[in-house]
Amino acid sequence: MAKVLVTIEDNLLKRIDRSVGDRGLTRSAYLSELARRDLDAQLGPGADPAVHAAWDRLQQLGREMEYATDEDVVSLVRRTRDERLERFS
Numbered sequence: 001m002a003k004v005l006v007t008i009e010d011n012l013l014k015r016i017d018r019s020v021g022d023r024g025l026t027r028s029a030y031l032s033e034l035a036r037r038d039l040d041a042q043l044g045p046g047a048d049p050a051v052h053a054a055w056d057r058l059q060q061l062g063r064e065m066e067y068a069t070d071e072d073v074v075s076l077v078r079r080t081r082d083e084r085l086e087r088f089s
Contacts, residue, residue, distance in 0.1 A: 006031075
């Protein structure tokens with residue numbers, strides 16, 4: 001594990017010290033937790049290759065579907081639901 005020297009404003013350091021005291025953490029643990037949380041938030045679920053693969057598959061399925069219909073959307077959804085229920089009953 002690496003050690004680093006950082007410069008922090010005095011008032012901010014006092015606030016950090018109060019927070020770590022309340023939580024029972026060290027400064028290092030607290031700052032590591034903040035850095036990890038911030039970096040993880042930047043990645044989001046899109047950083048996962050499985051998410052990209054699933055999205056690509058959904059897009060492919062969308063390209064393969066036939067959209068042309070004059071049927072009301074609500075009726076279409078209900079009919080599709082009913083057909084699936086009959087098939088799996």
